[in-house]
Amino acid sequence: GGGTEETEGSTEEASSEESSTSGEVIDLTVSSFMPGPHPQHKDVIEPFLERVEEATDGRVTGTMYPANALGESDAQYDLAVTGVADMSMTLHGYTPGEFPLSSVTELPFMGENAVDGTRIFWDLHEQFPEIAEEHEGTKIAWIFKNDAAQLFSVDNPINNWEDLEGMRIRTPSPAGTELLEAYGAIPVSMPMGDVYEAMQRGVVDGALGPASTITNFQLGDVMNYITKGDFYTSSLMVVINESTWNRISPEDQEVIEELMDREMALLAGETYDKDGDGGWTAAEEAGIEINELSDEEIEEWAKPLESISEEWVEEMEGNDLPGQAIYEAAVESRDQGE
Amino acid sequence: MLQKMINVTERVVTPLNFVSGKFASLLLFGMMILTFSDVAGRFLVRPIQGTHELTYLGLAVMVFLSLGYTQQKKGHISVGVIIDNLPARGQAIINVLSYLLMLIILTLMLWQTYEYAIRGMNTVTGDLELPVYIFVLICVVGILIFLLTVLLDLLKSLQKVVKQDES
Amino acid sequence: MSPESLGTIGIIILVVLILLRVQVGIALLLVGFTGYYFLSGPDVALAQLGTSAFGTASKYTLSVMPMFILMGMFLSYSGLAKDLFRSVDSWVGHIRGGLGMATIGASAIFSSISGSNNATAATLGRVALPEMKEYKYEPGVSASWVAAGGTLGVLIPPSVILILYGVLTMEPVGPLLIGGLIPGILLALLMMLTVYIQVRRKPSLGGNLQEAVPFKDKIKSIQKIWPFILIFMLSIGGIYFGFFTPTEAGGVGALGSLLFAVFTRRLSWKDFLASLDDTIRLTSMIFIILIGATLFGQFLAVSRIPAKLTSLVVGTDLSAYTIMALILLIYLFLGLFLEGIAILVLTLPIVYPLIIELGFDGIWFGVIMVIVFNIGSLTPPLGISIFVVNGVAPEIPIHTIFKGIIPMVITMVIFTIILIIFPEIVMTLPNLME
Ligand code: NA
Numbered sequence: 001g002g003g004t005e006e007t008e009g010s011t012e013e014a015s016s017e018e019s020s021t022s023g024e025v026i027d028l029t030v031s032s033f034m035p036g037p038h039p040q041h042k043d044v045i046e047p048f049l050e051r052v053e054e055a056t057d058g059r060v061t062g063t064m065y066p067a068n069a070l071g072e073s074d075a076q077y078d079l080a081v082t083g084v085a086d087m088s089m090t091l092h093g094y095t096p097g098e099f100p101l102s103s104v105t106e107l108p109f110m111g112e113n114a115v116d117g118t119r120i121f122w123d124l125h126e127q128f129p130e131i132a133e134e135h136e137g138t139k140i141a142w143i144f145k146n147d148a149a150q151l152f153s154v155d156n157p158i159n160n161w162e163d164l165e166g167m168r169i170r171t172p173s174p175a176g177t178e179l180l181e182a183y184g185a186i187p188v189s190m191p192m193g194d195v196y197e198a199m200q201r202g203v204v205d206g207a208l209g210p211a212s213t214i215t216n217f218q219l220g221d222v223m224n225y226i227t228k229g230d231f232y233t234s235s236l237m238v239v240i241n242e243s244t245w246n247r248i249s250p251e252d253q254e255v256i257e258e259l260m261d262r263e264m265a266l267l268a269g270e271t272y273d274k275d276g277d278g279g280w281t282a283a284e285e286a287g288i289e290i291n292e293l294s295d296e297e298i299e300e301w302a303k304p305l306e307s308i309s310e311e312w313v314e315e316m317e318g319n320d321l322p323g324q325a326i327y328e329a330a331v332e333s334r335d336q337g338e
Numbered sequence: 339m340l341q342k343m344i345n346v347t348e349r350v351v352t353p354l355n356f357v358s359g360k361f362a363s364l365l366l367f368g369m370m371i372l373t374f375s376d377v378a379g380r381f382l383v384r385p386i387q388g389t390h391e392l393t394y395l396g397l398a399v400m401v402f403l404s405l406g407y408t409q410q411k412k413g414h415i416s417v418g419v420i421i422d423n424l425p426a427r428g429q430a431i432i433n434v435l436s437y438l439l440m441l442i443i444l445t446l447m448l449w450q451t452y453e454y455a456i457r458g459m460n461t462v463t464g465d466l467e468l469p470v471y472i473f474v475l476i477c478v479v480g481i482l483i484f485l486l487t488v489l490l491d492l493l494k495s496l497q498k499v500v501k502q503d504e505s
Numbered sequence: 506m507s508p509e510s511l512g513t514i515g516i517i518i519l520v521v522l523i524l525l526r527v528q529v530g531i532a533l534l535l536v537g538f539t540g541y542y543f544l545s546g547p548d549v550a551l552a553q554l555g556t557s558a559f560g561t562a563s564k565y566t567l568s569v570m571p572m573f574i575l576m577g578m579f580l581s582y583s584g585l586a587k588d589l590f591r592s593v594d595s596w597v598g599h600i601r602g603g604l605g606m607a608t609i610g611a612s613a614i615f616s617s618i619s620g621s622n623n624a625t626a627a628t629l630g631r632v633a634l635p636e637m638k639e640y641k642y643e644p645g646v647s648a649s650w651v652a653a654g655g656t657l658g659v660l661i662p663p664s665v666i667l668i669l670y671g672v673l674t675m676e677p678v679g680p681l682l683i684g685g686l687i688p689g690i691l692l693a694l695l696m697m698l699t700v701y702i703q704v705r706r707k708p709s710l711g712g713n714l715q716e717a718v719p720f721k722d723k724i725k726s727i728q729k730i731w732p733f734i735l736i737f738m739l740s741i742g743g744i745y746f747g748f749f750t751p752t753e754a755g756g757v758g759a760l761g762s763l764l765f766a767v768f769t770r771r772l773s774w775k776d777f778l779a780s781l782d783d784t785i786r787l788t789s790m791i792f793i794i795l796i797g798a799t800l801f802g803q804f805l806a807v808s809r810i811p812a813k814l815t816s817l818v819v820g821t822d823l824s825a826y827t828i829m830a831l832i833l834l835i836y837l838f839l840g841l842f843l844e845g846i847a848i849l850v851l852t853l854p855i856v857y858p859l860i861i862e863l864g865f866d867g868i869w870f871g872v873i874m875v876i877v878f879n880i881g882s883l884t885p886p887l888g889i890s891i892f893v894v895n896g897v898a899p900e901i902p903i904h905t906i907f908k909g910i911i912p913m914v915i916t917m918v919i920f921t922i923i924l925i926i927f928p929e930i931v932m933t934l935p936n937l938m939e
């Protein structure tokens with residue numbers, strides 16, 4: 001990434017004073033697929049970078065490259081692995097197959113909102129080193145969840161799951177794909193950045209996505225119906241390139257680590273939940289018809305999904321991964337929270 | 339000596355480009371049929387699962403497999419306002435240099451696209467769970483054919499430079 | 506060295522490489538890679554080279570390009586251009602300058618399938634120039650009409666350049682394509698008017714008058730081309746009304762044209778293979794440039810030049826329209842030397858954010874930019890469209906075509922100014938799509 005810069009010249013506007021005394025500034029190239037003013041940038045990453053700069057006396061700074069400026073959505077993780085970005089934020093689901101165990105938190109009805117899901121995810125991360133190992137080549141800054149996925153549709157309301165038969169619905173991840181297939185829909189994988197145009201142009205008839213995207217990606221313009229079922233939550237990561245991390249002095253590493261713990265993950269989750277609330281308000285204002293599923297209806301919707309968790313465990317165990325143990329721990333953590 | 343190298347390279351490159359070009363044409367035709375069937379299915383029965391990802395994977399493979407063929411047919415864009423007015427020998431020298439630059443960047447691209455395929459060994463597509471690296475590796479083959487075609491062009495330009503030296 | 510100066514040097518080297526006849530795509534790759542190397546080190550440069558090659562080529566939205574190119578190929582190999590020209594000619598041929606007007610009119614209709622200036626000019630040149638010669642039109646001027654009419658190819662949808670613009674700026678491709686429709690039709694009418702005025706003012710240009718065609722023959726000539734009009738309405742109309750994505754419209758249009766051509770026995774097996782063959786070559790030519798443009802654009806982003814320049818220009822006291830005028834003048838100047846695709850990939854990473862920051866509409870600017878490129882493609886020293894016509898009719902000296910094109914260029918400049926004053930001409934249809 002942006003990496004090392006000599007301090008001569010005045011190109012480092014943000015930290016020119018500090019850097020002149022410390023010799024070397026590590027300016028982190030921070031990449032993200034989200035649009036520039038996204039709350040995960042404004043309220044989470046940017047304040048984090050400011051705190052890092054302050055805590056390290058300006059030795060570590062950051063510059064944001066949002067909106068896929070450095071690479072496609074599905075390359076965001078690779079950017080952090082290769083060091084094209086020093087730090088990157090992306091969805092685990094954008095590279096299906098790379099994070100099999102992390103996807104336990106994306107099973108249906110595993111955590112009802114972003115904070116709840118993040119808590120479960122972080123518990124697992126602390127308990128199972130396998131989770132961190134899946135993020136090979138990077139150091140986890142924080143991993144978190146967004147607000148629960150709902151079903152958006154353009155032309156037709158979705159009242160029963162049978163209505164989904166033959167509909168082309170955008171999915172963000174293998175978890176979403178499984179769910180849609182169970183309902184007889186035709187999953188179409190694509191990153192969130194493409195959903196607006198896809199719904200507007202008829203590439204898909206609807207999308208799985210959290211309410212927060214209604215404002216963050218302006219989806220309110222292109223849909224007419226939402227079926228609110230809090231089906232599952234997607235998982236996200238902010239990761240740091242390993243060799244970049246190793247270039248930071250041990251003292252600075254220690255201060256930075258303190259800034260990116262569980263609290264940071266929960267803050268990211270909270271930000272998503274707040275966005276979700278904003279999204280619902282915006283949906284109502286835009287006159288979108290919202291069909292909130294009752295508990296009885298949810299039971300109906302849950303039936304076709306019953307086998308998904310079982311199949312997930314079987315698939316993991318088949319690949320010699322501790323699927324059973326992680327699944328049980330996830331369920332335990334979820335039920336504790338209630 | 340140079341002529342011999344040209345002959346050998348040509349005997350390898352021309353059939354390679356023929357085959358990969360035909361394969362790319364076939365893919366293009368397949369993509370058209372797939373797109374149409376998906377649309378027809380959408381209005382009549384049911385769209386085809388995986389159309390979206392098959393389309394973009396097919397596109398990438400089609401593009402990379404026709405790069406060399408396009409080079410052979412002199413189909414890539416360059417701007418000749420200045421160089422076109424130089425004497426033939428000057429043009430040949432410039433060509434040698436520019437083909438050398440091409441060889442360098444294409445070799446790097448070949449290597450790095452291969453590395454990219456290997457890094458993403460585990461990644462599958464979202465809808466059909468196709469292993470992405472297989473498609474990337476076919477693209478790597480396409481870059482290789484492109485590279486060999488440029489090598490042939492380089493040898494031919496070298497010959498022009500040398501020949502005019504003798505005369 | 507600061508990132509900004511590295512970026513500036515990169516831009517200069519890029520221009521030099523392109524002028525040294527290095528392939529445009531390769532020049533972009535070389536500078537993007539080397540720039541990254543100096544800014545961020547070898548590992549990053551190498552990794553980014555590997556990621557962006559496959560990443561750029563595997564984008565669903567880009568598949569629209571080969572589909573529309575293929576549709577154009579099927580129709581042009583099936584000899585549609587001749588029927589088009591005959592049909593338009595039967596309506597306007599008897600007016601003074603009628604063959605010239607027929608050339609422009611047929612170009613406008615043919616544009617709506619070809620997506621490219623070169624295809625339009627080359628095809629119509631082959632059909633119209635012999636006819637005009639027969640009726641004793643001045644050769645340089647008739648060639649200039651073919652060249653001018655050809656530029657409608659990237660204005661009237663589909664347009665390879667507008668699709669590229671959409672891809673590079675993330676403006677939605679559908680509305681962009683539709684945005685070119687009304688300006689394209691208006692410009693075609695203005696060009697026909699220009700032909701009429703040219704011939705009225707200097708009757709020596711415009712040869713012998715043809716006889717008027719009986720009405721029933723006029724109708725008959727339309728019958729020959731109606732399947733084409735149907736295919737056009739199906740695919741472009743499908744985009745407009747949201748039935749299809751642009752890619753789907755291209756796929757449906759391509760298969761439709763293929764079936765039409767095969768059932769009317771206009772397309773031989775050989776023509777069919779040639780259509781596929783031409784399409785893959787054109788597509789890969791565009792894509793190697795796109796891949797290079799992606800890497801170069803990422804390098805520019807990291808060099809911070811676009812951000813710096815934007816804040817610099819926005820900070821000046823100049824009005825938005827003054828800055829717009831300056832930008833268009835620069836484009837006009839670049840258009841003298843460079844080809845449209847090259848200018849697009851070179852400048853958009855810097856100019857597009859600026860345009861948006863100034864409050865202009867991205868779709869409107871895309872259309873304006875295409876017309877300015879088209880002016881460049883008709884002017885010396887590098888006038889691609891003129892060269893293409895010259896390639897079709899080598900006996901007509903280039904300088905006479907350049908001389909003949911002056912009135913058309915004036916018309917196009919006036920039209921650009923009209924579009925700046927009345928952006929609604931561009932924006933009405935795209936806005937209706939919402
Ligand atoms: Na067109």
Ligand code: NA
Pocket residue numbers: 840841842843880881882883884885886887888889
């Ligand atoms: Na020019």
